[in-house]
Amino acid sequence: MGETMLAPTHIPVMVKETIEALNVQPGGRYIDCTVDGGGHAAAILSHSAPGGQLLGIDADPEAIKIASNRLAAYGSSVRLANENFVNLSAICYRYDFSPVHGILFDLGLSSLQLDSDGRGFSFQHDAPLDMRFSPGQKITAADIVNTYSETDLERLIRTYGEESFSRQIAHRIVEARPITTTLQLAQVIAQLVGQRRGKIHPATRTFHALRIAVNQELENLASALEQAIKLLGWQGRLVVISYHSLEDRIVKQFMRREAKDCICPPSAPACVCQHNASLRILNKKVITPSPVEVQVNPRSRSARLRAAELVATRDEQYQIIEGLSTKKEEKSYGWRRPTLLKKLRQAFLAP
Numbered sequence: 001m002g003e004t005m006l007a008p009t010h011i012p013v014m015v016k017e018t019i020e021a022l023n024v025q026p027g028g029r030y031i032d033c034t035v036d037g038g039g040h041a042a043a044i045l046s047h048s049a050p051g052g053q054l055l056g057i058d059a060d061p062e063a064i065k066i067a068s069n070r071l072a073a074y075g076s077s078v079r080l081a082n083e084n085f086v087n088l089s090a091i092c093y094r095y096d097f098s099p100v101h102g103i104l105f106d107l108g109l110s111s112l113q114l115d116s117d118g119r120g121f122s123f124q125h126d127a128p129l130d131m132r133f134s135p136g137q138k139i140t141a142a143d144i145v146n147t148y149s150e151t152d153l154e155r156l157i158r159t160y161g162e163e164s165f166s167r168q169i170a171h172r173i174v175e176a177r178p179i180t181t182t183l184q185l186a187q188v189i190a191q192l193v194g195q196r197r198g199k200i201h202p203a204t205r206t207f208h209a210l211r212i213a214v215n216q217e218l219e220n221l222a223s224a225l226e227q228a229i230k231l232l233g234w235q236g237r238l239v240v241i242s243y244h245s246l247e248d249r250i251v252k253q254f255m256r257r258e259a260k261d262c263i264c265p266p267s268a269p270a271c272v273c274q275h276n277a278s279l280r281i282l283n284k285k286v287i288t289p290s291p292v293e294v295q296v297n298p299r300s301r302s303a304r305l306r307a308a309e310l311v312a313t314r315d316e317q318y319q320i321i322e323g324l325s326t327k328k329e330e331k332s333y334g335w336r337r338p339t340l341l342k343k344l345r346q347a348f349l350a351p
């Protein structure tokens with residue numbers, strides 16, 4: 001999200017659109033991979049009552065503390081995991097939490113992180129150059145700034161920050177090292193590029209690039225999306241809200257690829273990939289916040305929502321029915337089993 005706006009708390013983005021895209025139903029089971037303060041999670045829980053369940057994940061222990069207070073009223077319907085969503089499959093396995101009706105990713109960082117004094121995400125506050133979502137991560141922004149070669153810094157700032165002055169900025173950073181605080185870095189860049197460039201501060205893109213690199217945001221997203229579709233139940237929904245073009249491109253390309261039966265290059269004379277479509281894209285055109293929402297919450301302005309639904313082949317659907325009907329451990333599917341079985345039987349087994 002942009003570094004320039006200030007808001008006291010994190011306001012969840014496109015809540016109505018998210019609930020609709022997830023098709024939240026009473027009794028449904030959902031994963032919020034970026035639970036943060038629990039804004040979307042609370043909406044999912046209230047729309048899935050009675051009987052709904054939610055597994056909320058966040059890498060940031062502070063976010064988990066806030067979410068656990070905010071969602072306390074939902075009692076045992078909520079489970080929270082202070083984990084990185086790159087481990088999504090393992091987390092769900094540990095919590096015995098699949099298949100699910102819907103999975104949400106609301107990417108990036110929250111207003112609470114951006115506005116906090118000591119996390120180093122913003123140059124609005126002087127703080128150590130940290131930028132980790134979790135204190136358990138090893139690499140900080142200071143490590144990158146002070147140890148990467150000029151070439152690697154240039155590449156990182158150009159690729160993740162889409163910064164046209166990447167070469168000059170990388171050179172200046174290397175000259176000015178060691179750089180340990182946010183203001184020091186912002187000043188080094190501002191002296192080079194000029195105090196203001198258009199509406200955004202000249203250091204915005206470099207800060208953005210460092211945050212993406214520190215948290216391996218693009219790699220983690222690509223891996224988590226692959227894991228997510230394997231955790232969805234029949235007609236389960238995958239909903240992703242992204243805030244910049246690099247992550248939105250990953251989501252768009254992933255959904256497009258998974259919606260195709262063949263992913264062979266167009267030049268291939270015959271299909272050899274044996275790929276089967278696993279998703280149906282629900283919104284061909286990306287969903288964006290209404291002008292009213294952007295006015296009330298300016299930080300929502302760059303949000304892009306994409307949604308897709310799991311499609312299973314006929315064979316896979318038979319396997320699901322078979323698996324469920326022979327499963328001894330009723331508890332693993334719990335509430336979900338009767339509804340799912342009824343629907344599947346109606347679709348495939350009814351005379």
Ligand SMILES: C[S@@+](CC[C@H](N)C(=O)[O-])C[C@H]1O[C@@H](n2cnc3c(N)ncnc32)[C@H](O)[C@@H]1O
Binds near residue numbers: 039083086110
């Ligand atoms: C935009 S906020 C989510 C706001 C939330 N939907 C709400 O309504 O309050 C993004 C959250 O995702 C978390 N996050 C980002 N990348 C993560 C990852 N790889 N694993 C777990 N949490 C992550 C951040 O710590 C942050 O709390």
